[in-house]
Amino acid sequence: MTAVVAAQGLGKKYGRRWALSDLTLEVPAGRVVGLVGPNGAGKTTLLSLACGQIAPTSGTITVLGGTPAAGPAQLAKVGYVAQDTPLYPGLSIADHLRLGARLNPTWDHELARRRVERLGLDPARRAGRLSGGQRAQLALTLGIAKRPELLILDEPVSALDPLARREFMRGLMEAVADQELSVVFSSHLVSDLERTCDHLIVLAGSRLRISGDAEELLATHHRLTGPRRDPGRLPADQHVVSASHTDRQSTLIVRTTAPILDPAWTVSQVSLEDLVLAYMDTPPPAAAPRPVLEIQR
């Protein structure tokens, strides 16, 4: 199956600073991918590279098997909703839908009309008069009605209140269920990912920290709690993602596919949030010996 996004040694430099560095990953089709990382991690840079708004400084990226933005066919396959949900403030909702129809060969007018109606939006209302949540919903409608194979959303819900956020995510998940759609969306909010994503990409400090199937990641990461222990002395197949210690006790998050047999450890499951935070908090492996995060209390 063609990867939705495949990157090899991908990097983007602004001036002397790498915004994204040495990123290699492959995301299978048909997934809802959560891209998460702290401010300045490189999320927008990666999404902009994926939709061809900017060109890589190093490495390669292919999207649905093609070069981003390389011609009308490639453009038609990818929908992109940028971070600030850019709309034309002076144009009405109906104008936006007409513009969508003019610009996109695969435009589904009926779908767009139905969504606007269900959202209770007046088609005559100007975009500049909409609330943040309504603007985000209109931008999502434009992205979905284009009927892309891949929809890229850059922090679509960051400015919304919890209710509007839930409505937005519901609309997105309905579109995923109704259409054969892959989605990549970035967020700071791990709670949004927890409910919706089946694939996770964590960036921090311009580098990839982890990427993979969400269920698989949850199944292979564990929290170990037990008497204080040097994390460097764990079996080689237990990769320590993070470690924190009190005088007597150690708490580790480890990645392993093997069972943990040491009876000194109490082993518990990690949540997606635990996992994301553990990777987000840590410097990249090249910069730090195991464990990658060690907190003394």
Ligand SMILES: Nc1ncnc2c1ncn2[C@@H]1O[C@H](COP(=O)(O)OP(=O)(O)OP(=O)(O)O)[C@@H](O)[C@H]1O
């Ligand atoms: N056009 C630009 N010119 C110079 N530096 C840039 C530019 N765009 C991004 N950067 C820098 O690249 C790095 C990554 O930025 P990026 O916007 O990709 O991060 P992000 O993870 O999307 O952040 P946020 O969550 O705050 O939106 C940051 O250090 C940022 O300052």
